[in-house]
Amino acid sequence: MRRAAGRAALGVSAAVVCTLVLGFLILPIAALVTYQPVARLIEGFGTNIATEAMLVSLKTNAIAIAVILGLGTPFAFLLARLRFPGRSIVITLVELPLVTPPAVAGLGLLVAFGRMGLLGGTLGTLGIEVAFTQLAVIIALLFVAGPFYLRGAIAAYEALDEDLLDVAATLGAGPLRRMAIIATPLAAGGLGAAAAVAFARGIGEFGATILFAGSLRGSTQTLPLAVYSLFDVNLDQAIAIGVLLILISAVVLLASKLLIARWTSSKSISPSRGELSPSTPS
Amino acid sequence: MPSARLIRSVAILPAAALAAVAAGCGSSATSSGPTSASAATPAVVLAAASLTKVFPEIEPAAKYSFGGSGALQMQIESGAPADVFAAASPKQPDALYAKGLVGKPVQFASNRLVLVTPAANPAHITSVSDITRPGVKLVICNATVPCGDYARTAFTNLGITAAATKNVVSETTDVTQVLADVALGQADAGFVYITDADAAQGKVHVIALPAQAKPATKDFIAVVKASHNRAAAEAFIAKVLSSEGQAKLRADGFGSP
Numbered sequence: 062m063r064r065a066a067g068r069a070a071l072g073v074s075a076a077v078v079c080t081l082v083l084g085f086l087i088l089p090i091a092a093l094v095t096y097q098p099v100a101r102l103i104e105g106f107g108t109n110i111a112t113e114a115m116l117v118s119l120k121t122n123a124i125a126i127a128v129i130l131g132l133g134t135p136f137a138f139l140l141a142r143l144r145f146p147g148r149s150i151v152i153t154l155v156e157l158p159l160v161t162p163p164a165v166a167g168l169g170l171l172v173a174f175g176r177m178g179l180l181g182g183t184l185g186t187l188g189i190e191v192a193f194t195q196l197a198v199i200i201a202l203l204f205v206a207g208p209f210y211l212r213g214a215i216a217a218y219e220a221l222d223e224d225l226l227d228v229a230a231t232l233g234a235g236p237l238r239r240m241a242i243i244a245t246p247l248a249a250g251g252l253g254a255a256a257a258v259a260f261a262r263g264i265g266e267f268g269a270t271i272l273f274a275g276s277l278r279g280s281t282q283t284l285p286l287a288v289y290s291l292f293d294v295n296l297d298q299a300i301a302i303g304v305l306l307i308l309i310s311a312v313v314l315l316a317s318k319l320l321i322a323r324w325t326s327s328k329s330i331s332p333s334r335g336e337l338s339p340s341t342p343s
Numbered sequence: 344m345p346s347a348r349l350i351r352s353v354a355i356l357p358a359a360a361l362a363a364v365a366a367g368c369g370s371s372a373t374s375s376g377p378t379s380a381s382a383a384t385p386a387v388v389l390a391a392a393s394l395t396k397v398f399p400e401i402e403p404a405a406k407y408s409f410g411g412s413g414a415l416q417m418q419i420e421s422g423a424p425a426d427v428f429a430a431a432s433p434k435q436p437d438a439l440y441a442k443g444l445v446g447k448p449v450q451f452a453s454n455r456l457v458l459v460t461p462a463a464n465p466a467h468i469t470s471v472s473d474i475t476r477p478g479v480k481l482v483i484c485n486a487t488v489p490c491g492d493y494a495r496t497a498f499t500n501l502g503i504t505a506a507a508t509k510n511v512v513s514e515t516t517d518v519t520q521v522l523a524d525v526a527l528g529q530a531d532a533g534f535v536y537i538t539d540a541d542a543a544q545g546k547v548h549v550i551a552l553p554a555q556a557k558p559a560t561k562d563f564i565a566v567v568k569a570s571h572n573r574a575a576a577e578a579f580i581a582k583v584l585s586s587e588g589q590a591k592l593r594a595d596g597f598g599s600p
Contacts (some may be wrong), residue, residue, distance in 0.1 A: 171527060171529065175527060175528070175529055176465075176527075176528045176529055177461075177527060177528035177529075192480065192512070192529045192530070193480060193482075193512035193513050193529070193530070274513075275482065275512060275513025275514075275515075275524065275529075276513055276514055276515070277511065277512055277513050277514060278514075280512070281513065289516065290485055290514065290516065292414070292417065293411065293413035293414045293416065293417040293487060293516075294413065294485075294487045296417070
């Protein structure tokens with residue numbers, strides 16, 4: 062009896078905790094979505110300022126994520142496989158931007174790449190104009206969102222079976238082949254998840270961008286910057302763009318979860334392990 | 344059941360979390376306890392970014408939140424716990440007065456819009472007409488904040504709206520961001536108040552606007568109706584309007600109301 066009562070109490074408190082946590086996380090989003098009639102909300106999605114900001118956001122984020130994947134993937138593979146003195150320091154450096162306040166990141170980019178910054182003069186003589194251009198937005202995204210991919214990708218490569226790669230090496234696969242043909246397909250689920258998180262972070266990026274790239278409609282004004290410039294003028298429109306941002310992030314996160322679930326179920330590790338088993342004649 | 348202990352310890356966590364929240368609320372409730380007016384409680388002042396330097400000189404004891412006048416207006420509309428609102432234009436206080444959210448706004452100073460360039464002046468700007476040259480990077484405030492409104496008025500008065508607008512590379516939500524962009528050398532030029540330019544001593548080069556371009560820039564102050572600290576609010580405004588407060592405003596470059 063007493064045990065049953067204890068169980069019931071536990072069940073009730075579990076329900077209370079779940080409701081509290083979920084309710085707290087969902088309430089602001091629900092408030093944004095229900096702030097105005099649906100028709101008005103959808104109207105807000107299609108305003109000029111929203112469309113222009115959407116185009117800027119998609120373009121800069123697409124370029125940034127391409128660079129992050131292109132450079133970040135081999136970097137993460139190397140860092141995951143190599144053991145060298147000071148490795149933990151390198152990993153800490155990679156993770157540092159994750160915990161740097163965005164405003165500080167923006168200042169850092171300003172004094173590094175700004176016109177009067179460390180590299181500003183060099184870039185200027187090369188004819189590369191960074192200040193207030195989309196290039197500045199992309200640089201901010203690389204710095205702020207890139208480490209999210211790197212951290213996830215390093216973890217994904219580290220989780221691989223060492224033996225598998227060693228076997229591939231004994232079979233004559235060079236490091237590049239090992240990375241491209243064996244490690245990357247096996248780690249694809251983790252890499253995809255890391256890329257999704259980096260993209261979602263990039264879409265929401267605000268602080269570093271406004272400090273480093275400024276804010277101009279159709280040029281450097283991304284969706285979050287549009288929300289900021291609108292909130293004291295037209296709250297309805299600002300909230301509509303906010304909901305749009307939440308929708309994009311939700312779709313990205315959900316799509317990545319579905320893709321990864323499919324990937325891990327279709328590409329289970331065992332068959333490839335069979336193919337590569339040492340018994341295969343070499 | 345090896346997990347019984349785990350379950351028990353996990354069950355303690357929510358209780359601890361709630362206790363922490365309750366403790367947090369408790370302490371803040373006691374610190375802001377007496378909501379009725381008392382001379383000891385300083386006024387909470389929401390003020391335009393251009394007043395960042397001078398207001399604490401006039402009344403060091405008040406609590407300040409500086410920002411774009413438009414953003415501050417929005418905060419008062421959504422019930423920010425403020426006692427005084429000071430804006431760089433009559434527009435925002437008048438809008439709040441019309442809604443019954445602040446008392447009658449009073450002009451307490453005037454200001455002057457100027458063009459600033461980085462001290463090194465990389466784009467070689469010597470007069471306001473130079474900002475229309477192709478390739479000049481110009482930064483101004485949003486149209487919804489007074490400094491942006493005034494800058495656009497200056498464009499219109501000078502008949503350079505199209506050419507100048509084409510050179511605008513960024514629009515900021517308050518005047519201090521324009522000044523920062525110019526002082527850092529990111530932008531070639533920007534429109535700020537003379538008082539901000541003076542505060543950035545040495546980092547920017549100031550170019551006065553021709554008389555016909557100058558928009559009338561007026562600073563207004565009002566008591567927030569929802570204030571629980573009316574006495575302190577009125578005392579603050581009286582101090583700003585007093586000869587001592589006006590002298591400090593003058594010393595920082597503000598004009599008479």
